[in-house]
Amino acid sequence: MNTPIFNELNGIFLPHNVAVIGASPQDNYTWSLIGTRIRDRLFFVNPNYQEVLGRKSYASILDIDAPVDYAVIAVPARFVLGAVSDCINKGVRGVHIFTSGFSETGLPEGIRLEKELADLARGKIRIIGPNCMGSYCPKSGLSFNPASTNVEGSIGVICQSGTFAQMFVYAGRSMNMKISKMVSYGNAVDLDCPDFLEYLADDPDTSVIALYIEGIRDGRRLRSALEYAAGKKPLVALKGGVTGAGGRVAASHTGSLAGTGQTWSTMFKQSGVVQVEDIDDLLNATIAMSSSRPPSGTGVAIITYSGGFAVVQSDMCVRAGLQVPQFSKEAIAELRKFVPAAGTMVGNPLDSWQLFYRFSGEGRLSDVLRIISGEKQIHTIILQFDIIRFMTMMWREGTEEKLMAIAADFLAGCRYARDQAGRLVMIAIYLEPYTDNEMERRLSVLLKKMCEEQGFVVCSSLKEAIRTVSYMCRYATIKDNRR
Amino acid sequence: MNTPIFNELNGIFLPHNVAVIGASPQDNYTWSLIGTRIRDRLFFVNPNYQEVLGRKSYASILDIDAPVDYAVIAVPARFVLGAVSDCINKGVRGVHIFTSGFSETGLPEGIRLEKELADLARGKIRIIGPNCMGSYCPKSGLSFNPASTNVEGSIGVICQSGTFAQMFVYAGRSMNMKISKMVSYGNAVDLDCPDFLEYLADDPDTSVIALYIEGIRDGRRLRSALEYAAGKKPLVALKGGVTGAGGRVAASHTGSLAGTGQTWSTMFKQSGVVQVEDIDDLLNATIAMSSSRPPSGTGVAIITYSGGFAVVQSDMCVRAGLQVPQFSKEAIAELRKFVPAAGTMVGNPLDSWQLFYRFSGEGRLSDVLRIISGEKQIHTIILQFDIIRFMTMMWREGTEEKLMAIAADFLAGCRYARDQAGRLVMIAIYLEPYTDNEMERRLSVLLKKMCEEQGFVVCSSLKEAIRTVSYMCRYATIKDNRR
Numbered sequence: 001m002n003t004p005i006f007n008e009l010n011g012i013f014l015p016h017n018v019a020v021i022g023a024s025p026q027d028n029y030t031w032s033l034i035g036t037r038i039r040d041r042l043f044f045v046n047p048n049y050q051e052v053l054g055r056k057s058y059a060s061i062l063d064i065d066a067p068v069d070y071a072v073i074a075v076p077a078r079f080v081l082g083a084v085s086d087c088i089n090k091g092v093r094g095v096h097i098f099t100s101g102f103s104e105t106g107l108p109e110g111i112r113l114e115k116e117l118a119d120l121a122r123g124k125i126r127i128i129g130p131n132c133m134g135s136y137c138p139k140s141g142l143s144f145n146p147a148s149t150n151v152e153g154s155i156g157v158i159c160q161s162g163t164f165a166q167m168f169v170y171a172g173r174s175m176n177m178k179i180s181k182m183v184s185y186g187n188a189v190d191l192d193c194p195d196f197l198e199y200l201a202d203d204p205d206t207s208v209i210a211l212y213i214e215g216i217r218d219g220r221r222l223r224s225a226l227e228y229a230a231g232k233k234p235l236v237a238l239k240g241g242v243t244g245a246g247g248r249v250a251a252s253h254t255g256s257l258a259g260t261g262q263t264w265s266t267m268f269k270q271s272g273v274v275q276v277e278d279i280d281d282l283l284n285a286t287i288a289m290s291s292s293r294p295p296s297g298t299g300v301a302i303i304t305y306s307g308g309f310a311v312v313q314s315d316m317c318v319r320a321g322l323q324v325p326q327f328s329k330e331a332i333a334e335l336r337k338f339v340p341a342a343g344t345m346v347g348n349p350l351d352s353w354q355l356f357y358r359f360s361g362e363g364r365l366s367d368v369l370r371i372i373s374g375e376k377q378i379h380t381i382i383l384q385f386d387i388i389r390f391m392t393m394m395w396r397e398g399t400e401e402k403l404m405a406i407a408a409d410f411l412a413g414c415r416y417a418r419d420q421a422g423r424l425v426m427i428a429i430y431l432e433p434y435t436d437n438e439m440e441r442r443l444s445v446l447l448k449k450m451c452e453e454q455g456f457v458v459c460s461s462l463k464e465a466i467r468t469v470s471y472m473c474r475y476a477t478i479k480d481n482r483r
Numbered sequence: 484m485n486t487p488i489f490n491e492l493n494g495i496f497l498p499h500n501v502a503v504i505g506a507s508p509q510d511n512y513t514w515s516l517i518g519t520r521i522r523d524r525l526f527f528v529n530p531n532y533q534e535v536l537g538r539k540s541y542a543s544i545l546d547i548d549a550p551v552d553y554a555v556i557a558v559p560a561r562f563v564l565g566a567v568s569d570c571i572n573k574g575v576r577g578v579h580i581f582t583s584g585f586s587e588t589g590l591p592e593g594i595r596l597e598k599e600l601a602d603l604a605r606g607k608i609r610i611i612g613p614n615c616m617g618s619y620c621p622k623s624g625l626s627f628n629p630a631s632t633n634v635e636g637s638i639g640v641i642c643q644s645g646t647f648a649q650m651f652v653y654a655g656r657s658m659n660m661k662i663s664k665m666v667s668y669g670n671a672v673d674l675d676c677p678d679f680l681e682y683l684a685d686d687p688d689t690s691v692i693a694l695y696i697e698g699i700r701d702g703r704r705l706r707s708a709l710e711y712a713a714g715k716k717p718l719v720a721l722k723g724g725v726t727g728a729g730g731r732v733a734a735s736h737t738g739s740l741a742g743t744g745q746t747w748s749t750m751f752k753q754s755g756v757v758q759v760e761d762i763d764d765l766l767n768a769t770i771a772m773s774s775s776r777p778p779s780g781t782g783v784a785i786i787t788y789s790g791g792f793a794v795v796q797s798d799m800c801v802r803a804g805l806q807v808p809q810f811s812k813e814a815i816a817e818l819r820k821f822v823p824a825a826g827t828m829v830g831n832p833l834d835s836w837q838l839f840y841r842f843s844g845e846g847r848l849s850d851v852l853r854i855i856s857g858e859k860q861i862h863t864i865i866l867q868f869d870i871i872r873f874m875t876m877m878w879r880e881g882t883e884e885k886l887m888a889i890a891a892d893f894l895a896g897c898r899y900a901r902d903q904a905g906r907l908v909m910i911a912i913y914l915e916p917y918t919d920n921e922m923e924r925r926l927s928v929l930l931k932k933m934c935e936e937q938g939f940v941v942c943s944s945l946k947e948a949i950r951t952v953s954y955m956c957r958y959a960t961i962k963d964n965r966r
Contacts, residue, residue, distance in 0.1 A: 161794075163791045170872065174919065175917070243802065246795070248809070253834070278946065306645075307646070311729050311736055315728070315729035341593070345732065349732060433916040434914065434928055463763075
């Protein structure tokens with residue numbers, strides 16, 4: 001049994017015919033939607049144009065001689081009520097209002113306009129917004145950014161910030177973020193966070209929910225929706241405004257009563273929600289949870305090329321609530337066969353740059369991964385593959401071929417660890433954003449894609465991989481406590 | 484009055500003639516040193532070659548008919564004692580031993596070999612290493628990585644990890660890291676961390692010291708060297724192995740007795756050292772301290788294009804011990820003239836994407852920077868310029884010209900804030916490492932260079948900028964307490 005909101009929101013995320021009111025050759029909705037599968041069911045409305053991007057532009061939505069079930073409204077604030085009124089008359093079921101200039105201004109006129117909007121719509125039409133990016137749904141073709149991909153995924157996103165919603169879109173290009181449905185809901189004059197939570201909880205296309213929230217009108221309803229959603233699938237939340245200063249800013253950003261950080265943390269904890277600390281965590285944790293099962297314990301093994309990282313990141317594991325248990329004597333004896341004694345560490349972390357350069361013969365990374373997969377105290381294996389910049393220096397030719405041979409080998413080991421031994425496998429591939437080493441960049445992108453294509457989570461640093469594992473462990477604990 | 488070690492180490496960092504013992508066409512020292520100004524005072528030694536990279540290769544250092552004052556030893560462990568013995572006979576004053584296979588193996592043979600090495604050298608020659616990268620000094624031309632730059636800077640680096648030393652080198656290419664002298668000192672059979680600290684404290688070319696340390700033999704001497712150095716210039720330290728697991732790993736990495744995290748933190752605090760938590764912090768904080776004066780208080784203003792970031796990063800400021808004080812009514816009234824009410828926040832943080840797109844007329848970023856510079860409660864201004872990806876979408880042509888006009892304007896504002904108003908100015912330019920938007924990448928690199936050329940600190944995210952400011956504030960407190 002789905003919640004009552006399900007059918008309404010399903011119609012809004014998967015509309016048949018769509019209109020853009022205020023379409024223009026400069027407008028991002030126009031550009032975004034004409035690039036997706038919605039293009040053949042798309043109508044442009046703007047009395048100032050005869051044509052927009054080669055399509056007829058209607059003076060009013062009422063002139064369209066086909067039913068329209070969803071409309072994007074991107075006109076100046078003073079025209080919004082008229083547009084919504086037209087939509088009601090047209091029989092549109094849901095609108096997204098991009099336009100800002102409502103209650104978020106803090107000005108009497110904006111507050112009044114928002115109240116009028118609420119009164120006009122009540123019982124007649126559902127509203128997303130105003131003052132927000134709206135919806136992205138690769139399945140239907142809804143989009144707010146021409147750079148969004150059409151790849152259908154299983155991550156549902158609810159976001160009280162337009163910029164963070166954009167970051168999820170860009171993560172779809174660069175981070176293997178595959179989204180089912182996303183909504184940026186701004187001032188929430190009608191549809192609010194709990195509605196979207198209940199919908200995504202029941203949505204069969206969504207397996208994980210990411211939430212960014214600053215505040216809420218109805219705390220009791222939010223708590224019940226959080227519990228409902230977190231009871232059905234992993235729910236990862238970032239609360240903005242948990243400190244005094246952050247709370248003051250949140251109040252000004254979305255007019256939200258932010259509440260104290262402690263209140264929210266308690267509510268998240270009691271509801272079974274995994275709370276994270278920043279937007280990078282939210283992106284990484286939801287990507288990981290959408291593709292991998294959580295580990296069955298907190299024991300982490302790290303395979304690295306660097307003693308410095310081994311030391312510092314073991315500290316970080318402990319700070320994040322993870323353990324770095326030593327390997328068994330038998331495993332260490334096995335590993336010693338492959339790892340020279342000089343300048344290495346045979347143990348956990350395993351520090352041996354030599355392993356990363358072996359593209360044939362015995363003692364390659366796959367052998368090491370198989371040995372570590374047999375260790376009972378290890379639940380997650382993190383492979384830190386940050387050495388492409390050193391490979392481009394070490395090998396003056398044939399770098400790509402050698403790297404591909406190494407990747408084929410270690411991916412076989414990673415598949416074994418995941419599929420046969422049931423370990424969580426994470427791969428960290430660091431790439432300095434401002435590097436001037438073009439070969440390093442090209443090969444890093446290539447390697448990352450190869451790993452992602454086989455379903456492995458790739459983080460952009462060992463540090464991020466560790467943080468992500470710690471959030472997955474928290475989710476595992478939540479699940480265990482439910483049993 | 485310099486400490487007694489000064490002249491000895493000065494000779495080692497600024498040698499006249501240098502030999503590479505074990506030079507080969509595959510060896511990184513050979514490639515590194517032939518690419519620097521040392522090339523004309525460089526001799527290769529390897530009995531297996533007649534020539535290396537077109538230069539004569541000597542069978543022994545004793546065959547060179549010129550004095551040699553410094554040698555890099557990169558031969559198998561069993562030949563190291565012979566090579567050092569030859570160096571002593573040749574009159575060499577200092578050697579760096581790259582070779583590993585000594586006490587770090589934990590094996591009796593390695594430990595015995597290291598003891599013999601110590602006995603052989605005592606009173607006759609100074610040793611850096613074994614099992615380390617050695618020295619990098621743009622002034623003399625010493626280098627261990629062909630990718631190192633020849634730019635002379637003022638950051639001194641002491642690093643008990645080869646990988647982290649390499650990260651400082653790469654940061655010289657991509658992060659405006661400008662180094663005076665760096666040493667990776669490995670097993671420290673002779674010269675140890677306190678020696679390098681005392682040297683860099685007295686070194687007129689060094690204005691800031693970065694330290695990565697895992698452990699030490701003589702705690703009392705380290706404390707005295709830390710106090711000496713931190714009393715002369717900013718000293719930023721990362722201690723590896725502060726947790727149980729990290730400590731166990733550190734012991735295995737460099738044979739160090741790591742001690743408890745608390746003991747080290749107390750020692751750093753009492754010595755006036757700024758302790759950081761990871762390697763990114765160490766890089767960012769030392770770059771910032773080498774180019775900028777610390778702020779005169781903890782008040783931070785953030786100028787952003789995103790309400791979500793404004794909220795979440797205000798939380799982060801508070802967690803990092805900073806404040807985000809509200810602007811005065813007068814300043815807010817002034818800012819309101821430039822910032823439309825809809826979808827923005829006029830206050831601290833200042834959230835208005837419109838500001839970032841203005842390349843002419845009134846109400847540009849420079850106007851905003853001037854207003855905020857007048858606020859007494861604000862000591863640092865952080866400009867989050869993460870919007871190049873949006874610019875490439877928004878402006879379908881002329882993006883570079885417009886961006887350059889915007890940059891010229893905001894840099895004028897930043898100079899005013901720094902030079903006239905005495906504020907610390909930080910610029911955050913986020914670039915997703917795996918982005919496929921080539922224009923975003925090119926323009927981000929260009930903008931970053933422009934900011935750095937004018938002496939501003941550019942961090943790769945707002946989060947990193949905030950962490951960096953928090954470390955600068957800690958340094959300011961240390962300085963104030965001394966007065």
